Amino acid sequence: MATTFDPAFTNSTQTNAQPLLSLRAVAKHFGKNIVLRDISLEIAEGEFLTVLGESGSGKTTLLRILAGFEQATAGEVWMAGERLDTQPPYRRRVNTVFQHYALFPHMTVEENVAYGLRIAKRPSSEIESRVSDALAKVKMSAFARAKPSKISGGQQQRVALARALVNRPRLLLLDEPLSALDANLRRQMQGELKALQREVGITFIFVTHDQEEAMVMSDRIALLRSGELEQVASPREIYSRPATAYTAQFIGHTNLLKADVRNGVATSGALSWPTTAPAGAGLFSLRPECIRVADSSAPPSETSLPTTVPATVRLRAKLRDQVFHGANELLRVECADGQVLTLRTSTRPAIDGNGELELEFSPADAVLVRPSEERA
Amino acid sequence: MELLVSGSVPVVQKSRWLTVHALAVFAFLYLPIAVLIIYSFNGQGVGGFPPRNLTLNWYRILFQDGPIWDSVLNSLTVAVSAMAIALAFGIPAALALDRAEFPGKALFRRLVLLPLILPGIITGLSLLMLFREVNVKLSLVTIILGHGTALISVATTEVFAGLQKLNRAQEEASLDLGANYWQTFWRITVPNLKLSIIGAALLIFTLSMDEIAVSFFLIGRDNTLPLEIWGRLRRGITPEINAISTIIFVFSLAAIVLWYRLRVGGQGTSQVGAELTENTIAGCDSRV
Numbered sequence: 048m049a050t051t052f053d054p055a056f057t058n059s060t061q062t063n064a065q066p067l068l069s070l071r072a073v074a075k076h077f078g079k080n081i082v083l084r085d086i087s088l089e090i091a092e093g094e095f096l097t098v099l100g101e102s103g104s105g106k107t108t109l110l111r112i113l114a115g116f117e118q119a120t121a122g123e124v125w126m127a128g129e130r131l132d133t134q135p136p137y138r139r140r141v142n143t144v145f146q147h148y149a150l151f152p153h154m155t156v157e158e159n160v161a162y163g164l165r166i167a168k169r170p171s172s173e174i175e176s177r178v179s180d181a182l183a184k185v186k187m188s189a190f191a192r193a194k195p196s197k198i199s200g201g202q203q204q205r206v207a208l209a210r211a212l213v214n215r216p217r218l219l220l221l222d223e224p225l226s227a228l229d230a231n232l233r234r235q236m237q238g239e240l241k242a243l244q245r246e247v248g249i250t251f252i253f254v255t256h257d258q259e260e261a262m263v264m265s266d267r268i269a270l271l272r273s274g275e276l277e278q279v280a281s282p283r284e285i286y287s288r289p290a291t292a293y294t295a296q297f298i299g300h301t302n303l304l305k306a307d308v309r310n311g312v313a314t315s316g317a318l319s320w321p322t323t324a325p326a327g328a329g330l331f332s333l334r335p336e337c338i339r340v341a342d343s344s345a346p347p348s349e350t351s352l353p354t355t356v357p358a359t360v361r362l363r364a365k366l367r368d369q370v371f372h373g374a375n376e377l378l379r380v381e382c383a384d385g386q387v388l389t390l391r392t393s394t395r396p397a398i399d400g401n402g403e404l405e406l407e408f409s410p411a412d413a414v415l416v417r418p419s420e421e422r423a
Numbered sequence: 424m425e426l427l428v429s430g431s432v433p434v435v436q437k438s439r440w441l442t443v444h445a446l447a448v449f450a451f452l453y454l455p456i457a458v459l460i461i462y463s464f465n466g467q468g469v470g471g472f473p474p475r476n477l478t479l480n481w482y483r484i485l486f487q488d489g490p491i492w493d494s495v496l497n498s499l500t501v502a503v504s505a506m507a508i509a510l511a512f513g514i515p516a517a518l519a520l521d522r523a524e525f526p527g528k529a530l531f532r533r534l535v536l537l538p539l540i541l542p543g544i545i546t547g548l549s550l551l552m553l554f555r556e557v558n559v560k561l562s563l564v565t566i567i568l569g570h571g572t573a574l575i576s577v578a579t580t581e582v583f584a585g586l587q588k589l590n591r592a593q594e595e596a597s598l599d600l601g602a603n604y605w606q607t608f609w610r611i612t613v614p615n616l617k618l619s620i621i622g623a624a625l626l627i628f629t630l631s632m633d634e635i636a637v638s639f640f641l642i643g644r645d646n647t648l649p650l651e652i653w654g655r656l657r658r659g660i661t662p663e664i665n666a667i668s669t670i671i672f673v674f675s676l677a678a679i680v681l682w683y684r685l686r687v688g689g690q691g692t693s694q695v696g697a698e699l700t701e702n703t704i705a706g707c708d709s710r711v
Contacts, residue, residue: 116595136598143599150593153614162610163600214600 065128067092067250068218069114069218073122073132075108075274082108082275086122092253095244097253097261100271101297106254109271110220113252114143114334127217142211143220148203150195156182156206157191157299163214182206184243201232207241210248219255226259237263258298262286270294270420287334293419295332302388303415304331313413317386320360320410330418335377337412338390340397341405359407364388366402380406431618456672463665481662491667500633501566501647508571509627510620513578519694520579521586536580538573543636546573562643570631571642577630578623584620592643618685625682629675 059272066089077082083105088098100106111117113124115136124132131139142163160181163176182188185205190198193207204224208324211219225233241264243252253259261268262282270285277297278290289295292303306315306322308329313322315331315366322329341361364380367387375393382388388406396404466476485491519525520532538546550569551561559565589612597607613620635649642650648671652664 114595114599116598118689135603136595137601137603141599143596145592147590147592147598149590149591151596153617162597162602166601166606210596210600397460 056180062387066090067094067127067254068131069125071123071125073112073119073124074340075105075112075117076120081274083119086276088269088276088279090250093248093250095241095251095253095264095266097265097268098271099255099258099268101256101259103273104112105274106256106271107222108253109191110143110222110252113218114141114220115139132422142214142216142218143222144204144207144224146222147226148195148207148224150203150206150210152195155192155194157207159195160210160213162178162210167214177213178335181209184212184246185209188302200227202227202237208243211241212249216249218250218252221251223255224253226255226257240354245386260309262298264384268298272297272299277419287412289416291419292330292332292415295414295416297341300335300389302333302335303416304333304386306331316386317382318360318362318386320408320413322410322413322415324415331413332416333408333413335389335391338374338388338406338408340390340392341396341407343382359379359409361405361407363403363405366396366398366404380404460672461667463662463663463669465665478486481666485666488663490646491648491651491663494646494648494658497645498632498648501563501570504567505570505574505631506624506627508567509578510624512571513575513623514582514616514620516575516579517582517586520583536576538692539576539580543573543634544640545638548635550637554641560643561641563645563647565641565643566638569637570634573637574630577627581623581626582619583617585616589615604693608630621685622682625678625685629678633671633675660678694702 058346068088068090070086070088073083073086074081086109089290098106098109107119112119112132115132115134115275119132121128122132126140129180131141151162154162160178163172164177169177178190179188182191184206187202187205187209190202190206194202198206204227207224225236225240228236240251240253265282267279267281268285269279272293278285278294280288280290285294286298289298289301295301295303304313304315304318306313306318306329308314308322308326309323310326311321311323313320313329313331314322322331324331341359362382364382365379369378369379370377372391375391376395378390378392378396380388380390390406398404430635461474463481464477464479465474466478466480516535517643520528525531547569550565550572556567580582593611593615594607597611598604601612633649634647635653638647638650646654648667652667655661655664
């Protein structure tokens, strides 16, 4: 499958300079098992890129290739104009924050952070000041003399971050660093990590299986599926313009509508809406929050959407069930033809005597996606 | 309440028998040692019950006994040298087993353990034949070589167990931070294996100190302590032997306690202890 580059992003961010990191048709086989195939990707200086994928999608292998712990079976990796994948891990200006931090248990926090600088034989006055700066940056100065076993998981995480950043790498790799933390701490660390990345300006490649985390933190998301790049785009783009059915379902929830397109009109059961999609069978993704409870008092079209298509499509559906989520509610409704849709709304829907409600969506929100075949 | 109590009676009885049984086993194991220790203080020599006239006289005689102390020195020399040899070969073997892929690895793993299982008589006899064949005169050196090779397996198993518990991500982190493989080995791998290495060293030391079977075949003119004791026993038991045995017992106990403390304190799992006890038992079996 071809890699989907988002043209909008390419134009806005990557035209001015050559990319920091460039992966060219990288593949990795373990025996007969193909873990990665044909990964081509360019990453800009200072970018926060998230490699998102389910377990077994190959995201950790990709990271290990960049760090130098695995050799790519095919393809090349270039960083700042130099071949990276032929270098041993200790010669790469790449540092890693490991999933379980991998702090050295026989060294104090301070010694852990100083390790890279000591190996690089920096003068001791420089080591001292850089280590204390790094610890201050992650708010761990008070624990400088503690052993890693004596500090909490969140604190170990910060130390691992400081230990990597103190070396001023060109590229920082983070392998699910938040997965071992509890939900609240995790959310807090997401924010801190993002802020830290902005502050130091180092390119981050962050690996996670958590799509929400990816959405919150990244400049761009590279969605990996069974060893292939499914889509690479900004969170907003990948959410609102998913390229494939898999992307649409993996990132957020969606309604997938199997439609038949003829003369610029897509028809799916009782629903039909105008579309620019080519004629024939088409699969459309319609996000739950794009379906609104219609305001029956207002006329159907009064929004500022393009005038060539009607602003909204109206439908009537029966309420099946309703789940309260705090800020909004998820409703499952059934259309006249039996098609079930999920929608998200923050207003209490008005239900008539038949248990039906009036809904609407903008045709522009029904996004044509490529069907995703089943894969192992 | 009464119901509960009456219901639990059979359980109580059962556990009482269990206690008696356990006590009997302990008595069987430790009574001889206790008798040995007590009689080393017995004023009337080896005979007589109950022991009378407690005395330190036998210890006084022991400390003036030149040949015994020569043999103690010999044993210490042998044990320390055997420890060095076993570690020098055992640690690389453990590393190879843990990380390298080579043809015949499975066979190698079993062969390395063989000296643990092999009766000391076989090891001793085969080494004796080897030294005869190459015309090496029997001496402390041959005993050192014998102990050193036989105990490589102890070093290998101990260090291999340590390597298996080592978090490989730590080594990767070290490489990631700019240390090459050699620096990583010395700064990360070895410090993490420290406990295993010390444990192996202590175990090898104690096993070598009381080894008889292999030593018996390879002995030259200088006796090791166990052989000196054994030689004297042929002329009859003296309380002096009890005294030196008591001293050996105390030192062995101290070494084992120290070693166990290190392992359990360092790794915090009882499983480690169990595993090591198994190793020790296997090690002792082959030599007793």
